[in-house]
Amino acid sequence: MSESLEAEVKTNPQGDPITSMEPEQKTNPQGDPITSVAAPKTVDVKKDPHAEAKKQRMVTPEYMFFEAPRTKEFITGSEAAKEAVRRSNVDLSIAYPITPQSETMQLIGVLYGEGYVKEYYRGEEEYGVMSAIAGASRAGVRCFTATAGPGTLRGIEPIASWPGHRLPALAMFTCRVVNAPLAIQPDNIEVSYLLNCGMIVFHAENQQDLFDFIMKGFIISEKNDVTLPVGVACDGFFVTHARGYVHMQEKGIKLPPREAWRGAVPVLDAENPPARLSRDAPVQKSNFMAYNIHAVWQQEVWAAVERSRKYINQYMGGLVTAENVEGADAILVASGSAVAQSREAIRLCKDKGIQVGLIKIRSLRPFPIPELRQLCAKAKLIVIPEFNYVAWLAKDVAAAIYGYSKAKIVAGPHVYGGMSMPVEMIVDEVTGGLTGKKSGNVPMSAIMGTDVDQAAVAHFMQNI
Amino acid sequence: MSLDYVKFSTGFEKFMPKEYRDMVEHGPFGRKVSVSQMGTFKEILEEHPMCAGCAMTLFIRLAMISFPNPEDTITVGTAGCGRLAISQAAIPFVYGNYGDQNGVASGLSRGLRLRFGDKPKDVVVMVGDGGMADIGFSGTLHSWFRKEKFATIMLDNEVYGNTGGQESGMTNKGAVLKMAPLGKKFEKMDMVSMAKVAGCAYVATVVPNNPRRVESVIKKAVLIAREVGPTYIQAYTSCNIEYAIPTDKVMEDAKNVENDRYQFSEYITDEAKQYLSERYGYKEFLPKPAAAAAIPQA
Numbered sequence: 001m002s003e004s005l006e007a008e009v010k011t012n013p014q015g016d017p018i019t020s021m022e023p024e025q026k027t028n029p030q031g032d033p034i035t036s037v038a039a040p041k042t043v044d045v046k047k048d049p050h051a052e053a054k055k056q057r058m059v060t061p062e063y064m065f066f067e068a069p070r071t072k073e074f075i076t077g078s079e080a081a082k083e084a085v086r087r088s089n090v091d092l093s094i095a096y097p098i099t100p101q102s103e104t105m106q107l108i109g110v111l112y113g114e115g116y117v118k119e120y121y122r123g124e125e126e127y128g129v130m131s132a133i134a135g136a137s138r139a140g141v142r143c144f145t146a147t148a149g150p151g152t153l154r155g156i157e158p159i160a161s162w163p164g165h166r167l168p169a170l171a172m173f174t175c176r177v178v179n180a181p182l183a184i185q186p187d188n189i190e191v192s193y194l195l196n197c198g199m200i201v202f203h204a205e206n207q208q209d210l211f212d213f214i215m216k217g218f219i220i221s222e223k224n225d226v227t228l229p230v231g232v233a234c235d236g237f238f239v240t241h242a243r244g245y246v247h248m249q250e251k252g253i254k255l256p257p258r259e260a261w262r263g264a265v266p267v268l269d270a271e272n273p274p275a276r277l278s279r280d281a282p283v284q285k286s287n288f289m290a291y292n293i294h295a296v297w298q299q300e301v302w303a304a305v306e307r308s309r310k311y312i313n314q315y316m317g318g319l320v321t322a323e324n325v326e327g328a329d330a331i332l333v334a335s336g337s338a339v340a341q342s343r344e345a346i347r348l349c350k351d352k353g354i355q356v357g358l359i360k361i362r363s364l365r366p367f368p369i370p371e372l373r374q375l376c377a378k379a380k381l382i383v384i385p386e387f388n389y390v391a392w393l394a395k396d397v398a399a400a401i402y403g404y405s406k407a408k409i410v411a412g413p414h415v416y417g418g419m420s421m422p423v424e425m426i427v428d429e430v431t432g433g434l435t436g437k438k439s440g441n442v443p444m445s446a447i448m449g450t451d452v453d454q455a456a457v458a459h460f461m462q463n464i
Numbered sequence: 465m466s467l468d469y470v471k472f473s474t475g476f477e478k479f480m481p482k483e484y485r486d487m488v489e490h491g492p493f494g495r496k497v498s499v500s501q502m503g504t505f506k507e508i509l510e511e512h513p514m515c516a517g518c519a520m521t522l523f524i525r526l527a528m529i530s531f532p533n534p535e536d537t538i539t540v541g542t543a544g545c546g547r548l549a550i551s552q553a554a555i556p557f558v559y560g561n562y563g564d565q566n567g568v569a570s571g572l573s574r575g576l577r578l579r580f581g582d583k584p585k586d587v588v589v590m591v592g593d594g595g596m597a598d599i600g601f602s603g604t605l606h607s608w609f610r611k612e613k614f615a616t617i618m619l620d621n622e623v624y625g626n627t628g629g630q631e632s633g634m635t636n637k638g639a640v641l642k643m644a645p646l647g648k649k650f651e652k653m654d655m656v657s658m659a660k661v662a663g664c665a666y667v668a669t670v671v672p673n674n675p676r677r678v679e680s681v682i683k684k685a686v687l688i689a690r691e692v693g694p695t696y697i698q699a700y701t702s703c704n705i706e707y708a709i710p711t712d713k714v715m716e717d718a719k720n721v722e723n724d725r726y727q728f729s730e731y732i733t734d735e736a737k738q739y740l741s742e743r744y745g746y747k748e749f750l751p752k753p754a755a756a757a758a759i760p761q762a
Contacts, residue, residue: 091575091578092571092574092575092578094571118578119574119575119578121610123567123606124567124602124603124606125602127564127567127602127603128564128566128567128570128602128603128606129567130567131560131561131564131567131568131571131603132567132568132570132571132574133571134560134564134567134568134571135540135558135567135568135569135570135571135572135573135574135575136571136572136574136575137571137575138558138568138571138572138575139571139572139573139574139575139576139578139579140575140579141575141578141579143571143575157561157562157564158560158561158564158567161560161561165560260579268538268556268558268572269538269576269579269580269585270535270536270537270538270555270556270585273480273481273483273484
């Protein structure tokens with residue numbers, strides 16, 4: 001630094017010398033020098049913010065899912081969802097803030113700014129958002145949205161009507177407590193409301209699942225013989241806000257676009273010959289027609305849910321994954337974050353000399369009934385840990401394998417209201433189930449098997 | 465269905481649905497029709513299960529004749545009497561959930577714009593007073609504030625007609641109806657003012673006994689919504705059942721109500737005026753002669 005410049009040294013409001021070579025350097029209100037450099041005025045070429053998005057190359061789902069090279073990133077669930085949407089050729093996305101989903105949908109806003117998503121806005125509330133998703137899906141474009149807990153319930157009327165209208169779309173549910181009392185903590189009770197809508201529901205264990213299930217969900221949702229919305233649930237915070245390793249394809253490739261003409265029902269773009277919706281007196285009010293039409297339509301919606309199995313097998317490698325089930329002393333059946341806790345519990349059990357298998361349920365609708373019947377045929381003890389009070393998974397598992405397994409089923413442990421699930425609770429249920437010693441933590445009951453304890457059955461029914 | 469996008473190979477027309485052929489051969493698809501020609505062409509809405517003397521049905525018929533591009537128009541509705549007629553029209557109709565219409569129309573119109581660009585695909589919301597001002601209020605106002613480009617039409621019969629005659633927000637103060645056994649206790653909601661505040665580019669109130677006026681406001685509302693912004697029409701469509709108006713007095717009632725509290729009103733922004741004059745040749749909105757003189761004649 002030259003003598004003359006040194007003589008001109010200025011200080012910031014804290015009295016520290018400003019050592020920059022630029023005498024006119026500015027400081028922010030905190031007194032920190034502003035170090036960003038403005039672009040030279042002579043260069044008047046604006047960088048196209050959509051430049052990268054425009055260069056994206058379209059690939060087949062098969063290449064995207066099975067062949068494209070992947071790199072490993074350490075990212076949050078919200079970031080994983082963003083990266084999945086970036087590669088999914090999404091046309092339209094509508095956001096409304098609710099914890100813990102807000103970060104996901106604001107990151108989709110970033111994608112909109114970059115041109116990866118063509119249309120995006122912040123809706124008025126979830127009823128309006130889910131209704132607008134219905135409108136956009138009817139227009140024939142690929143749609144994505146996300147919500148959580150109370151937002152899911154606020155939007156449930158339109159959400160529950162998506163399958164009946166046969167609207168392909170993808171909604172992500174970052175599960176949280178449903179009020180009251182008010183809380184924002186993780187608890188996946190909202191999944192129980194989604195299970196009976198007629199939509200396809202996947203449950204992601206971690207960031208990788210979230211990334212894969214979203215992308216694959218779009219493709220499955222738009223298959224002609226499916227034409228249904230797909231919900232991808234994950235446990236809030238545990239997955240959305242925590243980081244995990246995600247193997248991702250390069251961002252320069254994307255899935256093929258939605259082809260509106262492929263749907264099982266025509267989209268409402270006025271490009272199909274119009275049909276009068278009801279030609280006779282009001283269908284909905286005519287007793288005979290109303291029963292008939294609604295009954296067969298419900299059957300068709302659920303048949304479409306069933307037909308998605310082959311695509312879940314094709315793209316996701318099955319509705320479940322199973323590890324060390326054969327010959328195990330006990331089997332843990334879980335979905336979502338409870339799977340991650342189960343893995344650790346299995347390790348602790350192994351230290352105690354107990355061999356425990358794991359069945360991870362990825363698809364809740366369709367529910368893996370044949371898979372569970374086969375995998376649990378010889379099981380002695382099944383333990384089902386869940387992040388909710390009502391044990392929606394245990395109910396489904398018990399109903400699915402009833403008559404096909406003699407296993408004792410433990411509907412627990414349960415944590416809810418935002419509790420974490422100490423793995424020792426799962427271990428306790430396993431050891432308690434094997435020894436017959438009742439757990440002190442949570443209700444434990446055998447509801448089937450050779451020695452049915454009626455008191456235990458009553459206890460089970462009371463607690464699910 | 466667009467006549468420009470899909471062209472049938474000669475000899476294959478007969479394989480199109482009869483409904484569609486009727487609309488092309490005898491109806492308004494692909495040609496201009498006017499309310500003054502009623503009875504000489506096949507209408508989009510013909511059969512309906514509405515009550516005898518229903519003013520709402522007349523209004524819906526008139527509105528559908530007035531759509532500037534019926535073969536590329538999609539209507540959106542909700543629960544209410546109106547949908548019983550609209551669902552029998554020969555153009556697509558979305559009937560979703562209660563009060564979801566302006567949300568659905570927001571997604572629909574944006575999605576159609578993504579797919580079809582500048583090619584007009586007109587989205588028209590047509591719902592009752594309860595469906596809009598009560599259960600659909602939030603979605604309606606927000607769609608206007610967001611400047612969603614579609615037309616919203618209220619079929620205002622001032623009562624929940626379809627569910628059997630309950631008070632709505634658009635009912636007049638004092639009216640004794642079901643759920644208002646002592647008479648309605650607050651004023652009729654001023655949706656017209658709210659539409660203006662929320663940024664609608666065109667707002668009009670009409671009654672159905674002046675078909676040419678109905679035609680005029682519907683056309684303007686649909687055209688302006690294509691590019692300028694949201695538009696709102698509030699139509700008095702009396703319920704002769706719940707308000708016990710004799711069938712042969714329905715039009716007389718409409719005239720009386722128009723003179724009393726439902727005067728024709730029309731609000732249009734300067735931008736919408738300019739758009740109508742430049743794009744669709746509306747002479748009434750051309751610049752004043754003094755200003756026009758400066759523009760060289762083409």
